[in-house]
Amino acid sequence: MTWKVEAEKWLNQEDLEVALKQQLMIEENNKELMEDSFYKNLSFGTAGLRGELGFGTNRMNIYTVRKAAQGLAAYIASCGEDAKKRGVAIAYDSRHYSPEFGLEVAKVLGHNAIRSFLFDELQPTPLLSFAVRELNTFAGVVITASHNPAEYNGLKVYGEDGGQVTLEAATAITTHTENIEDLFSVKVAEEAYLLEAGLLTYLADEMSERYIRRLDGILVDGKLAKSLSIVYSPLHGAGGKLVCRGLREAGFSNVIIVAKQGIPDPDFTTVKSPNPEESKSFELALVYGHKTAADLLIATDPDADRMGVAVRDLKGQYVFLTGNQIGALLVNALLEDKSNRHALPEDGMVIKTIVTSELGKAIANKYGVKIMDVLTGFKYISEKVLEFEKTTESTFLFGYEESYGYLIGDFVRDKDAVQASVLIAEVAERYKKKGQTLLEGLYELYEEHGYYQEALESITLKGQIGMTKMERIINYFRSDSFAREFPQPLASVEDYAVGHSTSVETGEQCSLNLPIADVLKFKLTDATWFALRPSGTEPKIKFYFGVKGETKVESDELLLKLKEAVMTVVEKIISNS
Template identity: 75%
Template sequence: MAWQDGAAKWFNYGDLEVALKQQLLVEKNNKELLEDCFYKNLSFGTAGLRGELGFGTNRMNIYTVRKAALGLALYIKSCGEVAENRGVVIAYDPRHQSAEFGLEVAKVLGFNGIRCYLFDELQSTPLLSFAVRELNTFSGIVITASHNPSEYNGLKVYGEDGGQVTLEAANAITAHTESINDLFSVEVAEEAILLKEGLLTYLNHEMSDRYVLHLNGILLGGEPDKGLSIVYSPLHGAGGKLVSRGLEVAGFSDVTIVSEQAIPDPNFTTVKYPNPEESQAFEMALTYGYKVKADLLIATDPDADRMGVAVRDLEGEYVFLTGNQIGALLLNALLEDKSDRDTMPKNGVVLKTIVTSELGRAIADKYGVKTMDVLTGFKFISEKILEFEETAESTFLFGYEESYGYLIGDFVRDKDAVQASVLIAEVAARYKAKGQTLLDGLHELYEEHGFYQESLESITLRGKTGMAKIDEIVNYFRSTSFVKEFTKPLSIIEDYSSGHFVNVETGDRRPLNLPIANALKFILSNGAWFAIRPSGTEPKIKFYFGVKGATKVESDALLLKLKEAVMTVVEGLTSDS
């Protein structure tokens, strides 16, 4: 269907939701916007939908949410009556229409005879994952756009293990969803009827209580000085209650909450971008930190699956740590603790993504622990954990990704900023007891294993033309022309689309043994690397870089040269955009 036909159908639909109808009428002459809203259907990324709020088939709205919910319902029904009765847990964050979308999902699933458990207030993504496992439901859904700006929302789908749905399940749900030709035809049940028939149950604080009890199992051994001063901000999101309770359970009493950002706010009024990966998200936390002279600043994103930190140095200034640096500190502390207590399993495995620092592998090697790479996306980490459970050949120890996502205890099967916040506080407290900070700990790791440095460059290319340009960029880097023209000596090319890696010098070609994905990784002869990956949830293409030097000065120089070489190629490809 041409985008004009799709737009006309929305204009002519008499029962269109009032707010959407008004938006549509205001923009009726904005052809560029109309085309972007209707030229395609909003599609699944790594585990569900995510997009800008608004009218149209390429936006998050009540109709696209209902359609996705029906796609899930049809998938669950295809799995049998037991799956229907086990049901679905639904959670939502504080974004615009999140609570409404959560109820609409329940009303669609309930209409189709599928039992639903809906949280009675906003809750975090890790609690949703935990609840799926606790209640033994067949699936779970959280309404969130994670760390995206306020104009976005999304819908993430989880499997029965509490992890984001597998590619196989996602493809099946997508197929069912795409079979629905008329998204205005999706039927819903009344909330009161679902409650009366037992197809809808509201969940209260009891699930949070159960989760907090499990946090005790991931605390480090011993009793390091807990006199650490912490400032924490939920960034207007769902993490406030659980992170605060987690820190309290771990014995931290000197915790100051950024009160202005403890209030759920769909507009994220006090912060430009609610992403703890960005230093600007810490502006208010910094003000609090300087006032109380906090040792550690912690922030979590709106659905509390990502966590960022800043550390006060000896001069009293705050230094922001990267996701890779936080991961290295957490991993080292965990493995050191298990080694000291003689609880290290012989078959332990650390899981990280293909674009996460190699420092983690070096740390794990020191303790005789295997490191395994997976594709970008925490769902692939959770899938490996499930595989370990089923085969009993490996034991999960820690999983992380460079984009500020970490998992310690496998009672959750997605990245968990609550767990990570508690553990990073414990690690900081241990260093403080020795008269050190996390920065000292990080420097010790660099001195021991080498000065690893990483960087990320993202280019946003919106709309239909932007998506075409992203495809063009990836295709060029995949071509033989790039390999011949690139000035740096390439050693290995890993093409996750073909599922093979190639030794550039010998031509040797072998399987990667990973799922198919639209991503590339290039490893240079000196061990440096860069990777290219279009985002599955945003109109972006991302370029990752990693180097290792004997000194920080050397690694700085290596990183700068690598980035310049790659981004010069990219600039040439985008100069006509």
């Protein structure tokens, strides 16, 4: 079916939602927008949907949400009556239509006789993961586009363990969803009926209270009063209540919230992008920091699964830490604490992703702790936590990824910015008692283990043309021509699409023992590496870089040289496409 035929179908839909109908009529002569809105169906990625809001099959709206919810309902029904009775926990953040989409999911599930437990106000993603486990629901759904700009929203699906759905479950949900030929045919039940029939239950504060009680287990130095001064911003999202409560319960009384950003706002009025990975999102927090001489600035993204920090140095300036640097500080503090208390289990395991810094591995090795690499995406960390739980072969200690995601206590099974905010504050307090800052602590780790540095470049390539360009980039890097022509010597190529690593010199292959994924990672002979990965939910391709030098100057030079070599190749492909 061509995009024009599908667009005409929407235009002729008599009971089309009013706001969508108005937008569609205004833009029906905008060929570029119409084509992009209808040329494909919004795809169900590794754990759900994500896309721009608006009309069309390639946008987030009540119809694409209902279709995904019906796919989930069909999957749950295929798993038996017990799965339907256990039901689904549903949360949402501060984005446009998030509450409405959350209710739409419940209404579709209710029509299929599946129970829903819907939070009565916006809540962080980690609380949804926690609720799935506490309520023993069969699945969970959170309406969020995480750290994406205001024009985006999304729908993420969770399994009964509280982690994002497995690849097998996602594939089954996708199949059920794709079997729905007419997305306008999906039926919903009325809210009043669902409440009366016991198919919809609203969740209030009790779940937050249960979660807060579990935070005790991640504290390094207990609940003693602490002197650290903190400025915190929820970036207009859902983290405000739980993060502030968590810090207060941990003994941090000197916490100032960025007032304007403490207000939930779907337009994220005070920031260009509500992403704590970007220093610009800290502009208001910096004003507060300089005014109060705060030791630490913390920001969480709209659904509070990612956390970023800036630390005040000895000159009174604020330095932003990368996700890799934060992860190194957290894992070092956790392992040091357990080692000092003789509480490190012999089977302890730290988990990181294949594009996360190798500094974590060096730290784990120091303490005699094993570290495991998994594919990019926190769902793979959560799956390993579940595997350890079932097999008791390892004890989970810490999981993290370079994109500012961390998990300490396994009572949640996704990255958790609430836990991370409390722990990074604890670590900063520990250094402060020694007369140091987090930055000085980080440089101690570099001096001990080597100067690891990492970088990320993202290229957005929208529309059908953009997809074609991304395919050309991936295909060229996967070709023999790239290995021959690249100006720096390559040691091995890890192709996760075929599941093996190949020595460039000998051609010898070995299995990667990880799930299949469209990811390439190149290791160089000087312990330098880079990787590329197209996003499963956005029109982006990401390039990751990692180096290690004996000094900061050396690692700076290595990183710059590597990035220039790789991105020159990429730019050439794009310009010739």
